[in-house]
Every structure is written in structure tokens, then in C-alpha cells.
Amino acid sequence: DQQVKQNSPSLSVQEGRISILNCDYTNSMFDYFLWYKKYPAEGPTFLISISSIKDKNEDGRFTVFLNKSAKHLSLHIVPSQPGDSAVYFCAANYAGGYQKVTFGTGTKLQVIP
């Protein structure tokens, strides 16, 4: 049972344009969401997070939007840069779950110069 789903395995975007990565979840108990970025041969690195009490969190070029009623979140990267090419994982956990984090299957983003 995949509780966190990233339905697009890959995405290609031109440099300078917006990249939108989507994530859906099914578990209503999730109340904290995170995005990680992973380069080949490296472990994932934390990118940005959002608590369920918010609907938007922004950090530089990265913005995460949360729609609780739709159980959907998205990561916007503006403007996209070639260095953003990586696999992006959506993740979620819940109060009391501590570090028991549920990850999606990842979306491979390619930013074309």
C-alpha cells in the first residue's frame, strides 16, 4: 500500500522555466511533509518541509504547496537550473511517528540548458 505517491516518474523542463513536482498521499494522519533531492551515488538531502497547519512554505527558488482537502502537495522550482536535475522524493510523517518517514517513489527531474 503506497501511502505517498508520486505518479510522474520523470519530468523535463527548460532552464529558466518553472518545474512542478506533484505528490499525493492517502493517510490522513500525516501532518508533516518533506521534500528531498537525490543525486546519483549520494544519499538524499533535505530540501524543504511544510506542516499541515500551513498551505505554503517558501525557501528561495523552492516553494511547497499543501492542499489538505485533496491530500496533495506540490514542489515548485522557479527558475529551474541545470543543477536542479536530480531525483526528488516526497515524504511524510505524523505526530508520534518521530522519524518513521514514508517516502514516495521519486520523480526524476531533468532541466535542459
Add this chain to the structure above:
Amino acid sequence: KAGVTQTPRYLIKTRGQQVTLSCSPISGHRSVSWYQQTPGQGLQFLFEYFSETQRNKGNFPGRFSGRQFSNSRSEMNVSTLELGDSALYLCASSLGVIQGGWQFFGPGTRLTVL
């Protein structure tokens, strides 16, 4: 501050064997989590240790076990290896004292079971 280190980086075993993977967290971090990454499955949570106690466990068979030492270093053991255990095993550390605190991942151990 040194990052999360995992040893070995690569490992080849045959079916039925046993394997032990090691993880050294960032200094001061008391939580260590383990994940299995396979193509198409994303990262699957194995278990989390905090101050030498297993605090959370994922849906993996009992062949997968772990432990944490007093210095927060952690080991993961897989017994009676199966072909399907071939994967990248990632370790992540965090302070672990707040919900949602982000984790710092090591580079992983690539296990191949022949």
C-alpha cells in the same frame, strides 16, 4: 561537522548468507533510521533507533534486524539473504527529538545478492 558515514559502500553476497551494514551518525545525533531503496519502490522504512532503543519499525520480515550502540553508531543485519534483498541501504541520522525534524542521509551501501 562530519556527515553520516556508511560502511561498506558496496557488498556482494550470495543467497543464504548473512550481512552486517554499519552507520555512523553525525556527532550529537541520537536517532538513526534505516531505509531500503529499490527501483520503483522509493525508500522503504526499515526501523529507527533512538538512544539504543528501537522506536519504530517498518513492514519487513524478521530477517532484517538492527541495533544501536551507546555512541549512537548503528548496525543493520540481514540474515538468510534472498535475491530480492539486493538494494541500496540508506542510513539517516537526526536529533530525533522533534516530530518532522529532517534527517541527514549517508551515501548508502549497495548490496548485491547473487
